[in-house]
Amino acid sequence: MAVATERMVQAIEEITVNQGVDPRSAVLVGGGGAAGLNAVAIARRLGSRRVVIPQAGAVLSARGALMSDLTSEYAAALFTGSDDFDHAGAQAVLDGLRARCEQFAQRNGAAEAEVEFVAEARYRHQVWQLDVRLREGRLATPVELAALIEDFHSIHDEVYAVRDERAVIEVVNLRARVNCPLQGGVEDTVAMAQGHASGGMRGVYFSGIGAVNAAIVRLEAMTPAAQFAGPAIVESSFTTVVLPPGATAERTASGSLAIAPGALELAGAGDEATEAVG
Amino acid sequence: MSRDVVTLAVMTNRMEGVVRKMTNTLFRTARSTVLNTARDFSCCIVTANHEMLVMAESLPIHVISGPDTISRWLRRFHPNPRRGDAFIHNSPYHGNSHAGDHCIVVPVIDDAGAHRATALVKAHMADIGNSEPTTLMATARDVYEEGALIFPCVKIQEDYSDVEDVVRMCMSRIRVPEDWYGDYIGMIGAARVGERELLKVGEEVGWDAFDDYVADWLDYSEERMRATIRELPAGSRTGHDIHDAVPLRGVEDGVPLEVTVSVDPQAAEIEIDLRNNPDCLPCGLNLTESTSVTSALIGVFNSIEDRVPRNTGSGRAVKVLLRENCCVGIPVHPASCSMATSGIAERLAGIVQRAMAEFRDGLGMAATGPECPPAVAGLSGRDPRHGDAPFVDMMILGNSGGAGHPHGDGWMTNGETSDGGSMMRDSTEVLELLRPIRVWADRIVPDTEGAGRFRGAPSLYIEYGPVDTELEVLYAADGTVNPALGVRGGQSGALCRPALRRADGEVVELEAWARVVLAPGETVISISSGGGGYGPSHERDVQRVLRDVTDGWVSVKRASEVYGVVLGEDGLLDNDATSARREQLAASAAGSPAAGNEAADAARAVHGSEGDPVLALTEPGTRLWPSAPSSS
Numbered sequence: 029m030a031v032a033t034e035r036m037v038q039a040i041e042e043i044t045v046n047q048g049v050d051p052r053s054a055v056l057v058g059g060g061g062a063a064g065l066n067a068v069a070i071a072r073r074l075g076s077r078r079v080v081i082p083q084a085g086a087v088l089s090a091r092g093a094l095m096s097d098l099t100s101e102y103a104a105a106l107f108t109g110s111d112d113f114d115h116a117g118a119q120a121v122l123d124g125l126r127a128r129c130e131q132f133a134q135r136n137g138a139a140e141a142e143v144e145f146v147a148e149a150r151y152r153h154q155v156w157q158l159d160v161r162l163r164e165g166r167l168a169t170p171v172e173l174a175a176l177i178e179d180f181h182s183i184h185d186e187v188y189a190v191r192d193e194r195a196v197i198e199v200v201n202l203r204a205r206v207n208c209p210l211q212g213g214v215e216d217t218v219a220m221a222q223g224h225a226s227g228g229m230r231g232v233y234f235s236g237i238g239a240v241n242a243a244i245v246r247l248e249a250m251t252p253a254a255q256f257a258g259p260a261i262v263e264s265s266f267t268t269v270v271l272p273p274g275a276t277a278e279r280t281a282s283g284s285l286a287i288a289p290g291a292l293e294l295a296g297a298g299d300e301a302t303e304a305v306g
Numbered sequence: 307m308s309r310d311v312v313t314l315a316v317m318t319n320r321m322e323g324v325v326r327k328m329t330n331t332l333f334r335t336a337r338s339t340v341l342n343t344a345r346d347f348s349c350c351i352v353t354a355n356h357e358m359l360v361m362a363e364s365l366p367i368h369v370i371s372g373p374d375t376i377s378r379w380l381r382r383f384h385p386n387p388r389r390g391d392a393f394i395h396n397s398p399y400h401g402n403s404h405a406g407d408h409c410i411v412v413p414v415i416d417d418a419g420a421h422r423a424t425a426l427v428k429a430h431m432a433d434i435g436n437s438e439p440t441t442l443m444a445t446a447r448d449v450y451e452e453g454a455l456i457f458p459c460v461k462i463q464e465d466y467s468d469v470e471d472v473v474r475m476c477m478s479r480i481r482v483p484e485d486w487y488g489d490y491i492g493m494i495g496a497a498r499v500g501e502r503e504l505l506k507v508g509e510e511v512g513w514d515a516f517d518d519y520v521a522d523w524l525d526y527s528e529e530r531m532r533a534t535i536r537e538l539p540a541g542s543r544t545g546h547d548i549h550d551a552v553p554l555r556g557v558e559d560g561v562p563l564e565v566t567v568s569v570d571p572q573a574a575e576i577e578i579d580l581r582n583n584p585d586c587l588p589c590g591l592n593l594t595e596s597t598s599v600t601s602a603l604i605g606v607f608n609s610i611e612d613r614v615p616r617n618t619g620s621g622r623a624v625k626v627l628l629r630e631n632c633c634v635g636i637p638v639h640p641a642s643c644s645m646a647t648s649g650i651a652e653r654l655a656g657i658v659q660r661a662m663a664e665f666r667d668g669l670g671m672a673a674t675g676p677e678c679p680p681a682v683a684g685l686s687g688r689d690p691r692h693g694d695a696p697f698v699d700m701m702i703l704g705n706s707g708g709a710g711h712p713h714g715d716g717w718m719t720n721g722e723t724s725d726g727g728s729m730m731r732d733s734t735e736v737l738e739l740l741r742p743i744r745v746w747a748d749r750i751v752p753d754t755e756g757a758g759r760f761r762g763a764p765s766l767y768i769e770y771g772p773v774d775t776e777l778e779v780l781y782a783a784d785g786t787v788n789p790a791l792g793v794r795g796g797q798s799g800a801l802c803r804p805a806l807r808r809a810d811g812e813v814v815e816l817e818a819w820a821r822v823v824l825a826p827g828e829t830v831i832s833i834s835s836g837g838g839g840y841g842p843s844h845e846r847d848v849q850r851v852l853r854d855v856t857d858g859w860v861s862v863k864r865a866s867e868v869y870g871v872v873l874g875e876d877g878l879l880d881n882d883a884t885s886a887r888r889e890q891l892a893a894s895a896a897g898s899p900a901a902g903n904e905a906a907d908a909a910r911a912v913h914g915s916e917g918d919p920v921l922a923l924t925e926p927g928t929r930l931w932p933s934a935p936s937s938s
Contacts, residue, residue: 033316034320037320038319041323151335151488184335189495189499190491190492190495191491
């Protein structure tokens with residue numbers, strides 16, 4: 029289990045730290061049927077201060093598809109460098125992307141739509157790009173370009189620990205994303221199964237701690253917003269969540285489980301449940 | 307304290323994660339294709355006691371041995387490194403692989419000021435300021451003629467800021483300095499990411515626990531290695547090979563090489579004696595201490611089970627005997643080691659693999675194709691698409707050369723043995739975007755594999771040239787005379803063949819060591835060496851032979867003559883004829899051709915009198931798969 033946790037941590041760091049996202053300031057969401065077994069352990073290693081196991085976390089993707097806003101993304105190639113920037117060309121591409129976004133919103137009868145623009149940029153002769161959000165969604169003027177350049181240097185520094193103020197910055201692609209919020213159609217939650225009660229204690233072995241008595245808690249029977257502390261095992265119709273000693277949790281109004289993982293205990297292998305006995 | 311294997315695995319995963327983050331940083335930020343596409347660089351972590359700890363997927367030739375020695379020199383030259391320091395290092399006389407690899411060395415200093423570990427990034431640069439625009443100079447008579455700036459652990463950052471004096475020296479001496487600077491800060495970024503991550507580890511688990519982990523991991527690696535050696539047969543084998551001649555006095559007859567491998571299962575030790583080899587050569591072929599030891603170890607690691615961790619711990623069970631002033635040993639200033647990561651290094655690993663194979667069927671490997679064909683070359687010129695901006699780069703495109711081994715065929719994309727398949731090949735499209743060149747052909751050459759029970763990889767045919775400009779190409783090709791050797795009855799791979807196509811279409815042979823300036827309309831033709839085969843070819847699985855024929859990699863004629871697999875008029879397997887032919891081959895089977903004239907003659911005979919498939923490929927309008935059966 030400790031090894032599986034470490035692998036998950038490395039995989040998450042690949043898509044967070046390496047992309048400039050600090051997992052310590054992120055909420056870890058546990059999806060899939062087995063996430064509850066070591067989500068808290070992963071969060072502790074990542075330094076995330078909150079874990080959410082959504083009510084329908086075991087079928088996260090399917091549920092997500094049902095409740096998401098309508099979005100679409102459009103991209104267009106534009107190759108130009110900061111030493112001789114094609115302002116007119118860039119703005120024309122952005123205008124074209126905005127028009128396609130608005131058509132999408134219109135076609136789908138959206139009452140409101142937000143459009144956000146991103147430039148894929150790099151230092152000249154690099155072959156991998158970084159995404160830079162355009163503050164005003166425009167590149168028509170040297171001032172708007174200067175903002176892009178400043179933001180690119182900062183993101184490059186954040187992600188790769190260095191910046192190169194002398195280098196030309198190239199824009200390779202421009203992208204636009206349109207977001208149309210759903211108009212009150214779908215329920216946020218699914219109906220809770222009735223008739224389950226929390227029940228009793230069970231002997232559970234946590235490596236680094238030993239055998240302890242853990243409360244067996246039924247998610248459906250929990251009082252929303254009431255805090256309770258590990259060690260505990262939360263069971264629902266969808267999944268099972270292990271709450272090691274030191275972690276606290278509450279059921280949210282939407283039926284999800286929100287967990288504060290508690291302090292990271294050292295030596296890596298420490299403190300997750302490796303097997304449940306009894 | 308008894309070993310906690312879970313902590314060991316968790317920490318090792320974490321350390322490898324650190325190295326991967328370093329790798330990702332340089333890969334995504336570098337400016338030269340040799341780094342941002344071919345990934346010809348390595349990252350690793352060295353302990354405060356100068357032990358190689360974790361290398362993840364780095365190139366073996368860069369890191370198995372070398373970073374440990376560099377760490378020692380660093381502390382000798384800079385006894386009290388401070389946080390924020392970074393050092394540039396490329397000295398072949400102080401633990402580096404060759405001058406063409408720049409290292410950025412960052413000592414990781416804890417809050418109390420103690421040196422706890424070292425993050426090291428080593429990258430094969432597009433240019434290092436040599437007298438010619440290449441980092442691989444076989445024909446340099448000494449380090450002066452090579453001409454690069456040599457940095458023996460020179461401080462290039464203090465308090466996380468550049469020491470501008472040193473950066474200015476590089477910017478004044480290295481071609482296309484802006485690109486060098488871009489690659490340099492990418493390396494700095496990678497090393498700083500490693501430093502940041504290691505400091506985090508120290509903060510979280512404590513430095514004493516970290517030191518305990520290091521000791522445990524290295525001991526565990528040593529035990530795994532010794533357990534593996536205990537299973538090997540006892541004895542001693544001496545192997546030979548010859549590196550092709552270089553057109554300089556003293557090397558005009560080639561370089562004969564000898565290695566003795568002794569296995570002592572009782573002591574659980576392997577000893578590799580490299581001392582009976584020529585003195586340092588008056589050319590750029592000399593190995594460094596780092597690449598002598600590493601190439602020998604690569605040969606060993608390639609010959610045993612692949613789950614033994616490669617680090618200082620497992621290295622303790624292998625003793626490599628070197629002597630000073632030896633071309634396969636410890637070079638003495640001013641000997642040139644420009645080619646120390648390819649040329650002789652490839653031959654050396656091959657001899658060790660073949661010697662290991664001689665102990666017992668099921669061990670070792672054949673030799674991989676010698677390096678480097680003209681599609682692995684220093685390219686330079688001016689790009690008319692960007693206002694004639696100058697460029698210089700290392701092209702890594704046209705080598706295959708994988709060797710047959712006891713369990714499978716040679717890798718088509720092996721490249722060099724020294725990189726263990728870790729490098730990537732350039733992307734044709736990216737290369738054409740970044741440089742004013744076009745790759746006109748990129749194909750497999752039929753009938754070039756070293757035949758065997760498991761065959762070597764066939765040769766690659768690459769043809770490329772400039773677009774609307776001139777292109778300077780520098781390459782150093784071993785293997786135009788001495789092929790990749792087979793083992794245990796396996797055959798040699800085909801020879802490397804450099805050629806040039808003039809603008810009027812005429813194809814002429816090129817020298818093995820050449821500096822060519824191509825005019826618009828001219829192209830270089832690069833045919834790489836094939837890899838050697840393992841075991842007798844008539845023992846090759848019939849289905850594998852049939853697949854090679856179907857794929858167009860082996861002709862019907864060669865399938866019959868060399869593999870004893872006979873096809874009828876209808877193109878289907880003729881079982882009776884195959885059995886008869888295989889019996890005949892088994893009765894007359896000889897061993898693998900020996901290094902020297904025997905192997906050279908055998909390799910040439912493959913494409914002797916009729917139907918030379920290489921020449922056929924150079925004909926304009928040649929079909930991509932000349933020997934493939936036509937599909938319906």
